[in-house]
Amino acid sequence: QQPVQSPQAVILREGEDAVINCSSSKALYSVHWYRQKHGEAPVFLMILLKGGEQKGHEKISASFNEKKQQSSLYLTASQLSYSGTYFCGTEGGRETSGSRLTFGEGTQLTVNP
């Protein structure tokens, strides 16, 4: 089942922070985050596995709460280059999904000067 992302869209000024959420109705083994700029291929950001650890990538970090079946992506001090559509991809583990990702519909992030 497709994970639900929120918000659907967000507009920021450069330097502001944002949080993007990804929720699933099924138990999750891992959550992947990707960013896609218009007309381009999605680019991998990070993977979070069961265990609730938080990961970071420059000023972009994420958390994974397996009990709540949720992940959140945190963008701090946003830059113009952060603009794009952010997708979460979820995996329930080999026994439930055959080791493949189900992607959310995406969150469109726009950073203005």
Add this chain to the structure above:
Amino acid sequence: DGGITQSPKYLFRKEGQNVTLSCEQNLNHDAMYWYRQDPGQGLRLIYYSQIVNDFQKGDIAEGYSVSREKKESFPLTVTSAQKNPTAFYLCASSLETGPSQPQHFGDGTRLSIL
């Protein structure tokens, strides 16, 4: 440089015609995937393959077919049975299927109906 190459970048299909989208990778990855993306929507899995000569249906396999005769190649055929083929098609690969493997994407093929 290693990567995934999709061709062509743009493709037009006539009614009743089958078309084949190419996907080649030189990353030595075992797993390969095909996704369909419609405007303003997420990626939906069409087919995936974990090893040569083996592949599994994804969520929207009807009207599509694939083959995996070589590790580096995973072509997708959009058949005439696919009544609404207009979309952006993305090919991806990962070192192996599994929860800890990031997927690397090609630049996509945009398919339209003439």
